Amino acid sequence: MLNDDNLLQALEAAQNYMEERLGGFAPEAGLILGSGLGPFADAMENPVVVPFGDVPFMGVSTAAGHKGRFMAGAVGGKAILAMQGRLHGYEGFNAQEVAFPVWLMARLGARVLVTTNAAGALNRSYHVGDFCVMADHINLTGRNPLTGTAPNTMAPRFLPMLDAYSPALRRQLLSLAQQLDVRVQEGVYLGLLGPSFETPAEIRAFAALGADTVAMSVCEEVIAARHAQMEVLGLSLVSNMACGIEGANPSDDEVHEVAATRILDFGRLITAFFQQLEI
Known part of the structure; x- marks a missing residue:
C-alpha cells in the first residue's frame, strides 16, 4: 500500500519504470479520461x-x-500521456494513491494536466450532454493528498489554490467550443468521496454553496497537479441532472449512455485544444 512513508521511493520507482517502458517518449501534457470518455484514447x-x-x-x-491503463502518443501534434480511467477514493484508494499518477506525469515531464469526468448538474440552466469547464472547485471529499510529511519534501505543503484551474486554458477551451459549435458551460465543480449518489437534500445544500456540477473525482488530482506546478484544465460532461432536479434519479448506466452520444464532440474539442496549446 502506498503511504506517506514510501511515497518518494514509490514515485522514483514508478518514474524509472515508465521511462524504460516509454523508450524516450516525454509527455508534454497529461490527460485523465473519466467515465465514458476513455474511448477517445483508442x-x-x-x-x-x-x-x-x-x-x-x-x-x-x-x-x-x-x-485502467496509460496510453502514450500524439494528440493534436502534442506528446500526451493519457489515462484510460482513474483511481477513485470510493474504490478504497487513499488520497496519495489517487494523486500518485498525477505526480508521476509531472515527473515524466508533463507541464499541463487536462482532467475530465462525468458529472451531475445542479445548475438548472445546464442540459444533459453539455460540457462544463471547471472555473473552481469545492472539495468535500474530506481528504487532501498533501497530508503528511512526504509531499512537503517535494514542494511546500501550504499550496495556494487561487486560479487552480488556469484562466488562460479555460478561455482557450471556451473559444474553441464556440468555433466548433460545441455547447460548453463554465462553473464550479463540487467533489465528493462517493460511491453513493447524492440525496436531494444534499443537492440543495451544494447548490446553496455555489456548486454547478457534482461528481466523485478530480479534486485530489488537481491539488496534486498544482503542487507539482502543472497548469490545469478541468472539463466535465454533464451526464445527468443531479438527484431531485426535474425528478432526476441518477444511475451509472445513464452516465455511460450519455457519454457514448458525446464522445465525437469531446474528441473534436480536446484534439483542437491540444493543437492550439502552447507548451
Whole structure:
C-alpha cells in the first residue's frame, strides 16, 4: 500500500519504470479520461500502452468502464500521456494513491494536466450532454493528498489554490467550443468521496454553496497537479441532472449512455485544444 512513508521511493520507482517502458517518449501534457470518455484514447496512433497494474506502487482501476491503463502518443501534434480511467477514493484508494499518477506525469515531464469526468448538474440552466469547464472547485471529499510529511519534501505543503484551474486554458477551451459549435458551460465543480449518489437534500445544500456540477473525482488530482506546478484544465460532461432536479434519479448506466452520444464532440474539442496549446 502506498503511504506517506514510501511515497518518494514509490514515485522514483514508478518514474524509472515508465521511462524504460516509454523508450524516450516525454509527455508534454497529461490527460485523465473519466467515465465514458476513455474511448477517445483508442484513436491515438501507435500508442505505447502500460496497464496501471504494471507500474510499481500503482493502484488498479475497479470502476466500470475504466480500462485502467496509460496510453502514450500524439494528440493534436502534442506528446500526451493519457489515462484510460482513474483511481477513485470510493474504490478504497487513499488520497496519495489517487494523486500518485498525477505526480508521476509531472515527473515524466508533463507541464499541463487536462482532467475530465462525468458529472451531475445542479445548475438548472445546464442540459444533459453539455460540457462544463471547471472555473473552481469545492472539495468535500474530506481528504487532501498533501497530508503528511512526504509531499512537503517535494514542494511546500501550504499550496495556494487561487486560479487552480488556469484562466488562460479555460478561455482557450471556451473559444474553441464556440468555433466548433460545441455547447460548453463554465462553473464550479463540487467533489465528493462517493460511491453513493447524492440525496436531494444534499443537492440543495451544494447548490446553496455555489456548486454547478457534482461528481466523485478530480479534486485530489488537481491539488496534486498544482503542487507539482502543472497548469490545469478541468472539463466535465454533464451526464445527468443531479438527484431531485426535474425528478432526476441518477444511475451509472445513464452516465455511460450519455457519454457514448458525446464522445465525437469531446474528441473534436480536446484534439483542437491540444493543437492550439502552447507548451
